Amino acid sequence: MSGTIFTKIINREIPADIVFEDDISLAFRDINPQAPVHLLIIPKKEIATINDVEEGDRELVGHLYWVAARLAKEMGFDDDGYRVVMNCGENAGQTVFHIHLHLLAGKPLGWPPYTDRMKQG
Ligand code: AMP
Numbered sequence: 001m002s003g004t005i006f007t008k009i010i011n012r013e014i015p016a017d018i019v020f021e022d023d024i025s026l027a028f029r030d031i032n033p034q035a036p037v038h039l040l041i042i043p044k045k046e047i048a049t050i051n052d053v054e055e056g057d058r059e060l061v062g063h064l065y066w067v068a069a070r071l072a073k074e075m076g077f078d079d080d081g082y083r084v085v086m087n088c089g090e091n092a093g094q095t096v097f098h099i100h101l102h103l104l105a106g107k108p109l110g111w112p113p114y115t116d117r118m119k120q121g
Contacts, residue, residue: 006042006098024060025067027103036106037077041067048097050088064101077105 009016010026019039020027030038041064047053053061065084072078082105087094 003046004096004098006040006096006100007046010042010044020067020071022067025063027067027071030102034102035083035104035109037075037082037104039071039103041071041101041103042098047099049094050086050099053099061099068101068103071103072105075105080105083109 005014008014009018009028016031017029018026019029020041024045025041025043027039027041030040043057043060043064045057045060047057068082068084069078072082082103085102085104086099087102
């Protein structure tokens with residue numbers, strides 16, 4: 001895999017508002033926020049989509065959720081609630097092919113994502 005824009009963020013080749021980093025993951029603010037708080041949590045390992053997650057990546061993927069919970073606590077919205085979601089492929093609208101958790105918080109969030117209007121289309 002040649003690397004996406006997220007690899008450039010990991011390597012500090014382009015700027016990002018980084019809120020957390022450890023040996024295996026990085027979290028930064030989404031450039032086009034869809035909620036008052038919108039963070040992206042990524043592994044440093046390049047994995048294109050959920051379909052490419054291998055057995056050896058199980059701990060890594062779990063780690064991303066641990067980072068989400070840690071940031072929710074640190075930023076103080078753990079009790080209010082938040083959403084963690086990972087898009088996979090075209091129908092989910094994935095645009096960057098380096099897996100990432102979206103962490104959305106700060107106000108009540110709409111659900112479900114598949115609305116009646118979409119069902120008619
Ligand atoms: P997805 O549609 O699930 O692939 O989400 C990709 C996300 O990456 C979108 O929410 C974009 O706004 C976000 N994004 C793309 N480029 C950047 C960037 N340079 N810095 C921060 N977020 C970005």
